[in-house]
Amino acid sequence: MSSSTFHTITYDGKRVVMLDQTLLPHEEVYRVYTSPQAVAHAIRNMVIRGAPAIGIAAAYGIALGAIQYSGDDSSDFEEFVEEICEIMAVTRPTAVNLFWAIRRMRARLAKSADLPVAERARALDQEARCIHAEDAEICERIGAFGAALLPPKAVVLTHCNTGALATGGIGTALGVIRTAHREGKMVRVYADETRPYLQGSRLTVWELQKDRIDVTLIVDGAAGSLLKSHKVDAVIVGTDRVAANGDVANKIGTLSLAVLANEFRVPFYVAAPTTTIDLETMTGADIVIEERSPQEITHIGDVAVAPDGAIAFNPAFDVTPAMYISGIITENGVATAPYDASLPKVMSVEPGK
Numbered sequence: 001m002s003s004s005t006f007h008t009i010t011y012d013g014k015r016v017v018m019l020d021q022t023l024l025p026h027e028e029v030y031r032v033y034t035s036p037q038a039v040a041h042a043i044r045n046m047v048i049r050g051a052p053a054i055g056i057a058a059a060y061g062i063a064l065g066a067i068q069y070s071g072d073d074s075s076d077f078e079e080f081v082e083e084i085c086e087i088m089a090v091t092r093p094t095a096v097n098l099f100w101a102i103r104r105m106r107a108r109l110a111k112s113a114d115l116p117v118a119e120r121a122r123a124l125d126q127e128a129r130c131i132h133a134e135d136a137e138i139c140e141r142i143g144a145f146g147a148a149l150l151p152p153k154a155v156v157l158t159h160c161n162t163g164a165l166a167t168g169g170i171g172t173a174l175g176v177i178r179t180a181h182r183e184g185k186m187v188r189v190y191a192d193e194t195r196p197y198l199q200g201s202r203l204t205v206w207e208l209q210k211d212r213i214d215v216t217l218i219v220d221g222a223a224g225s226l227l228k229s230h231k232v233d234a235v236i237v238g239t240d241r242v243a244a245n246g247d248v249a250n251k252i253g254t255l256s257l258a259v260l261a262n263e264f265r266v267p268f269y270v271a272a273p274t275t276t277i278d279l280e281t282m283t284g285a286d287i288v289i290e291e292r293s294p295q296e297i298t299h300i301g302d303v304a305v306a307p308d309g310a311i312a313f314n315p316a317f318d319v320t321p322a323m324y325i326s327g328i329i330t331e332n333g334v335a336t337a338p339y340d341a342s343l344p345k346v347m348s349v350e351p352g353k
């Protein structure tokens, strides 16, 4: 479930259905996937994207395969599920939620070792559904902690898409914006276009318009003068992976925003479920940054916007050093510097506490 008007991803034990984000905002087309391989293909090709949503999709892909398994040999079943986990793990490299979800499905598989195969498959099916439901709840909690940081009339600048399309619920950074709006705060949003894949213009503006939240689209290069004008109360972004020292990988262009926000004394917040915090990755330098096709830069759709033969470099993410981050808004509270101390604390809070 994502929103009252669209469903980013659904699963019924037989099929995974996704809203095709590559076609938004022009067309709302739902794609039906009946094999784990097809789900993996959809993740790789950005039919679904955004760190938490990628994790949910991978979990459903694993569950789908488990349910479809027809034999009754438990060790063969384990090998079969393991192969699917490996297929999921090579879809996209940066968002740690993908690896977190796979690890959780593997742990559920190991825990069910004494059960007959059909029950083990049902356990995996349940686990995937839980991952999705928990993410929806997590988004609500991030929203509440984040909204408390905003003044009654708030102007927020955001980057990429961190909403219902990117998560199992109302979103992370967009969840904060949605919650503040729901609470009656007057929120105005500036959305970076987010070149080259245009998650800001295609997806964030689409989502906020549906919720009737005041949104103004800007080109990425306009953020500097906007921040200098002191018309923005806070920058809020999402993340694909938070390292143990608080460095944060997010959509390319986030680092420039963070440096500018720091220069012009605008608070720079990162909204992240604890499933995006990776204490095994010590610093941002250890995060694998996905590099995507140069064609995403040299072309818009099928139209070339650079001369034939232009060489383009297209890293999909960058790393913002912890020193630029005012706070990391999680479902368990807001972590602040020093992050090597505050991140383990927000991670050790049990759900519901």
Ligand code: MRU
Binding pocket: 049, 050, 051, 052, 095, 159, 160, 161, 162, 163, 166, 167, 171, 172, 173, 199, 237, 238, 239, 240, 250, 251, 316
């Ligand atoms: O390449 P994408 O669209 O998957 O990148 C998404 C982002 O960078 C988001 O900011 C991040 O995943 C957080 S989504 C809650």
